Amino acid sequence: MQTRRLFVAAAVAAALWAPALAQEKSIVVASTTSTEDSGLFGHILPIFRQATGIDVKVIAQGTGQALDTARRGDADVAFVHARAAEEKFVQEGAGVKRFPVMYNDFVLIGPKSDPAGIKGSKDIVAALKAVQAKGVPFVSRGDRSGTHQAELALWKLAGIDIAAQKGPWYRDVGQGMGAALNTASAMNAYVLADRGTWISFKNRGDLAIAVEGDAKLFNQYGVILVNPAKHPHVKAALGQAFIDWLISRAGQKAIADYKIDGQQLFFPNADRPGA
Amino acid sequence: MHEGSSALALVLGGDPALYAIVALSLVVSVSATLLAAVVGLPLGALLALVRFPGRTFIVVIVNAFMGLPPVVVGLAVYLLLSRSGPLGTLGLLFTPKAMVIAQALLVMPILAALTRQTIEDLWAEYRDELTAMRIGPLARVMTLLWDARFSLTTTMLAGFGRAAAEVGTVMIVGGNIDGLTRTMTTAIALETSKGDLPLALGLGFILIVLIVLVNAAAWGVRRAGEIRAG
Amino acid sequence: MRPPVSDLPLVFEDVSALVRDVTLVNGISLQVDAGAPTVLVGPNGAGKSTLIRLAMGLVAPTSGRITWGGRAETDGQRRAMVFQRPVMLRRSVAGNIGYALHAGGIARAARRERVADLLAQAGLAHLAGRPARRLSGGEQQRLALARALARDPEVLFLDEPTASLDPAATKAVEDILRAIAQSGVKLVMATHDLGQARRLAGEIVFMLRGSVREQSGAERFFTAPATPEGAAFIRGDLVI
Numbered sequence: 001m002q003t004r005r006l007f008v009a010a011a012v013a014a015a016l017w018a019p020a021l022a023q024e025k026s027i028v029v030a031s032t033t034s035t036e037d038s039g040l041f042g043h044i045l046p047i048f049r050q051a052t053g054i055d056v057k058v059i060a061q062g063t064g065q066a067l068d069t070a071r072r073g074d075a076d077v078a079f080v081h082a083r084a085a086e087e088k089f090v091q092e093g094a095g096v097k098r099f100p101v102m103y104n105d106f107v108l109i110g111p112k113s114d115p116a117g118i119k120g121s122k123d124i125v126a127a128l129k130a131v132q133a134k135g136v137p138f139v140s141r142g143d144r145s146g147t148h149q150a151e152l153a154l155w156k157l158a159g160i161d162i163a164a165q166k167g168p169w170y171r172d173v174g175q176g177m178g179a180a181l182n183t184a185s186a187m188n189a190y191v192l193a194d195r196g197t198w199i200s201f202k203n204r205g206d207l208a209i210a211v212e213g214d215a216k217l218f219n220q221y222g223v224i225l226v227n228p229a230k231h232p233h234v235k236a237a238l239g240q241a242f243i244d245w246l247i248s249r250a251g252q253k254a255i256a257d258y259k260i261d262g263q264q265l266f267f268p269n270a271d272r273p274g275a
Numbered sequence: 276m277h278e279g280s281s282a283l284a285l286v287l288g289g290d291p292a293l294y295a296i297v298a299l300s301l302v303v304s305v306s307a308t309l310l311a312a313v314v315g316l317p318l319g320a321l322l323a324l325v326r327f328p329g330r331t332f333i334v335v336i337v338n339a340f341m342g343l344p345p346v347v348v349g350l351a352v353y354l355l356l357s358r359s360g361p362l363g364t365l366g367l368l369f370t371p372k373a374m375v376i377a378q379a380l381l382v383m384p385i386l387a388a389l390t391r392q393t394i395e396d397l398w399a400e401y402r403d404e405l406t407a408m409r410i411g412p413l414a415r416v417m418t419l420l421w422d423a424r425f426s427l428t429t430t431m432l433a434g435f436g437r438a439a440a441e442v443g444t445v446m447i448v449g450g451n452i453d454g455l456t457r458t459m460t461t462a463i464a465l466e467t468s469k470g471d472l473p474l475a476l477g478l479g480f481i482l483i484v485l486i487v488l489v490n491a492a493a494w495g496v497r498r499a500g501e502i503r504a505g
Numbered sequence: 506m507r508p509p510v511s512d513l514p515l516v517f518e519d520v521s522a523l524v525r526d527v528t529l530v531n532g533i534s535l536q537v538d539a540g541a542p543t544v545l546v547g548p549n550g551a552g553k554s555t556l557i558r559l560a561m562g563l564v565a566p567t568s569g570r571i572t573w574g575g576r577a578e579t580d581g582q583r584r585a586m587v588f589q590r591p592v593m594l595r596r597s598v599a600g601n602i603g604y605a606l607h608a609g610g611i612a613r614a615a616r617r618e619r620v621a622d623l624l625a626q627a628g629l630a631h632l633a634g635r636p637a638r639r640l641s642g643g644e645q646q647r648l649a650l651a652r653a654l655a656r657d658p659e660v661l662f663l664d665e666p667t668a669s670l671d672p673a674a675t676k677a678v679e680d681i682l683r684a685i686a687q688s689g690v691k692l693v694m695a696t697h698d699l700g701q702a703r704r705l706a707g708e709i710v711f712m713l714r715g716s717v718r719e720q721s722g723a724e725r726f727f728t729a730p731a732t733p734e735g736a737a738f739i740r741g742d743l744v745i
Contacts, residue, residue: 028369028450037469042453059369059450073358074368113418178468203470231358233366317559400592407561408608408656418604422595504595504636 026055027238028138030067030075033176035221036060038196039263050243054238062176064144070094070224073231076239079246081146081194081221100275101246101254102266106150106217107198109181110190110210122188124214128158135169137189142172150219151192181200181207192204194219194227196265220275221266223247246270277436282332291465292454292475298427298480299460303371304438308386311434315383316427318414323398334391340384349447354378356448369450374458382434389430393423425500432493436486459485511692512573512583512659515560520569522555529555529717533569541574541707542692546699548743551712553695557662560693561586582609582638585658589665591649592635596646598629601637605655619645619655627651627681643674650681662686663694667701670673679704697711703727711735713743 018045035041036058045056049241057067063080069080071094078095080086089095108127110116115136131138141148154164162170173183177197184191193201198209211217221241228236246252252268259265269275322334325347338485354360356376367373405415420427442460451454451465459482466475509522526573530552537543547554548741558564559571562581571581594601602620613621624630627647630647632640638646646666651663663682663713682705686692691733696702702709706723719735730736 033468057450057452057455059367059452071365072360118411176468178470182468182470199468201473233358310613401594403563403588406563407588408511409581410608418594424595441637444660500595504638 013262019046020260025053025238026057026058027058027075027076027235027242028074028189028241029079030059030061030065032063032066032081032195033060033077033079033178034145034147034197035079036177037132038194039178039198039200039260040196040255040258040266041205044134044251045255048251048255051245051250052241053244054241060176061142062141062145063147063149067094070226072228073234076226076235077223078226079223082149083153083222085149086224089224093225093230096227098222098224099243099247099270100227100272101221101270102268103218103220103275104194104266105212106147106192106219107188107195107209108211108217109184109193109198109207110166111188111206112115113206114186114210116190116210119208119210122212122213124154124211124216127211128154128160131169131190132158132160132162135167136185137169137171139171139173139180139184139187139189139191141177143172143176145176146219147177147192147194154192154216155216159200165168175257199260199263201266220269282491284291293477295454296457296459296462296478299371300439300482301485303374303480304378304435307377307438308382308431308435310375310379311382311386312431314372315434316390316420318383319387319392320394320420322387324412324416324419328399337384337387337391337432341388343381343384344443345381345441346443346447348377348381349444351442353447359505362434367432368448369373369452371449374450374456377448380437381441381444382438386430386434386439389433391422393426393430394419397423403471409464410469425496428496429493430462432489439485439489440482448496510574510576511539512579513537513685514574515660515693516572516692517556517559518570518572520559520566520571521532522559522564522569523567526566528715529564530559533715533717535650535717535720536553536711537691537693539691541704542686542694543708543710544702544706545693545695545710545712545714545739546697546702547718548684548716549697553633553712555715557586557664557693557695560584583659583660584658585656585660586664587646587653587654587660587666588666591645593640593645593648596637597634598637598640599624601648601738602651603654607654609656611655623651623655626654626684628677641674643670643677647681648675649680650685652707656684658690660691660693663692667696675701685695699741711738713738 002010030106031041036134041058056225057077060065061069063082063085066080067085067089068079069075071089072115074254078089086098090098095156108124115131116134118130122129123215152162171183171189177193178189178201181193181197181201184198185207188206190210223246225236225243226232226234247270252270255266255268256264303451321329324336353368355362356365356373357363357370367376401419405418410418440460441462444466445456445458446461447463449458451457451461460476463475463482465476466478517533517535520533521531525608533556547553555564557567560623561584566611570577577667594604599620600621603616621630624633626725627650629644629651637645637670640648667678670678679701682692693704703723709719709721709723709726710717711719711726713734719731721731725729726735727739730739
């Protein structure tokens with residue numbers, strides 16, 4: 001790994017202008033900031049490259065932007081976590097087929113002082129109701145990401161029309177997970193985060209997990225090949241190879257093996273029907 | 276400030292990934308500045324010396340575009356280079372080449388506007404003499420560009436500084452891909468958002484040192500100019 | 506390559522020049538022949554500078570005609586000019602002269618010797634490598650002269666060349682001008698310094714308020730001016 005990086009450092013100027021040999025076998029994957037920020041790709045992609053020789057270039061954006069990038073044909077594969085949006089993507093013909101890959105869960109993060117009085121709860125709906133009722137600061141990603149869409153769905157489950165009922169306590173930052181966590185840390189606010197990003201996040205300040213373990217906080221990831229019928233330049237064979245590997249035993253094991261501080265972040269479930 | 280000391284440790288530790296990022300930043304920004312100069316310097320000289328219909332309008336636009344927001348340039352180039360866009364077949368999006376093109380567009384108005392001002396001032400000074408010597412139009416331009424060489428070098432350094440410091444353009448058209456299109460500024464943005472402040476700070480130190488060096492070089496060039504050519 | 510045709514006589518036919526509604530010269534008819542230096546005298550605003558600038562093509566006449574050796578169109582390569590305040594290129598002293606030689610089409614091989622000659626003529630050989638802009642006023646004016654001579658001119662125009670110089674520098678310049686005139690170059694010089702006019706002129710052209718009042722041999726002008734204004738000017742009574 002070190003040798004590879006040294007080589008990159010030395011050859012970067014030449015690589016800029018030479019007909020990039022590295023691009024012979026490579027794909028562009030549009031994925032989410034939370035997946036990137038958690039460090040998962042840093043772990044599994046070298047394993048994939050070792051096995052197939054395919055270089056994966058990850059563009060990390062919010063789910064909404066990632067799907068848009070894929071829709072425009074600027075990526076070969078989309079790897080996001082917003083099932084409804086993914087299925088719509090396939091339905092409209094932008095993607096070939098959705099494969100479930102893994103899940104992690106969301107956790108509600110909040111200040112240790114717990115002004116909403118919800119720490120240790122296993123009921124996310126009740127917790128959100130308390131946050132809204134007491135008007136304690138809450139940071140939302142507001143960026144059409146998978147996390148953002150999950151947050152909106154949870155407000156709906158709590159019977160709260162957040163668009164109408166938000167007040168100055170609801171801080172819509174329009175940024176990725178890491179940035180939202182930074183903001184929550186600075187403001188001592190509650191924020192919904194995926195466990196993966198939370199575990200590897202280093203700037204915690206006074207924040208800790210307030211609510212976890214509710215089944216409603218389940219966060220499923222899916223991978224989709226961009227439709228070569230719509231974008232003929234898409235590297236369909238290489239992209240499918242990536243998808244096949246992700247759902248194969250080797251890929252699923254690589255995902256499960258990724259740990260931070262001994263904690264597993266992602267749970268492979270490609271074999272689970274209806275995931 | 277414990278983040279500061281670990282940042283310093285990272286920088287001095289010679290992490291190869293770190294230096295790859297620095298190298299890419301330099302290559303992209305230097306290339307972009309040179310590319311911008313190829314168009315910007317002659318354009319500036321042209322605007323300074325030739326009166327043509329619509330000149331005032333172009334001068335105003337070029338001056339205004341010195342302040343182009345980088346994200347806007349990034350977005351515009353992204354839409355151009357996207358597979359669904361007019362130049363999609365070139366396959367340039369998310370590559371260092373796209374970053375160079377986008378930064379060149381950002382820097383070009385600066386070079387053109389500053390060159391125009393420099394050449395205009397110099398021409399006002401040289402006009403009588405060069406006309407009396409019957410210097411033809413092309414030779415005139417070459418003379419002015421050469422005699423303005425110290426100011427023009429400072430201009431180029433200003434353009435480079437702008438390119439090296441911006442993040443919006445390269446983030447959008449480059450995609451901040453690890454090992455391929457990650458520059459100092461996009462890496463700082465990423466590491467900050469991940470909460471890894473020591474690394475972000477380390478990169479920030481290097482970026483600031485780079486910018487200070489560029490400005491010191493600009494000052495040095497001016498001084499050399501004053502001493503050597505008066 | 507010396508073309509066979511001459512740029513002289515320089516003839517102004519009823520030339521007027523207006524710049525932004527201000528009449529600088531009005532209906533000038535004048536002939537300048539080869540030979541001894543022609544010196545233009547007159548108070549400020551008389552139009553001396555304008556006349557020279559018209560001759561050099563720096564200003565276009567609003568009406569009238571200027572001809573050179575009978576021709577209206579010339580390439581102007583045999584004419585050179587020295588300004589009151591010379592502008593030095595941002596190069597060395599030798600570089601400035603080399604530039605003028607290059608502009609005059611002299612090939613690189615021949616240039617070095619020529620540069621040395623011109624530097625010697627202007628008394629600047631010891632300053633060859635110095636940045637030209639760091640010379641004193643007098644030295645810069647001598648360099649301007651050397652630069653003008655580099656073009657091997659038939660006619661050398663000078664617009665108040667010593668007006669900004671101290672007496673020592675003025676004398677140095679005048680010595681060079683005398684040498685140039687003796688070598689066969691026609692000098693046409695504007696000055697407001699009567700003493701200088703007496704020292705250098707072969708012919709005087711007296712101008713007042715945009716027109717030519719007198720043109721005669723220098724001695725004749727100074728001893729017996731034809732017009733009362735001319736006489737007043739020589740006495741020092743006519744300033745404007």
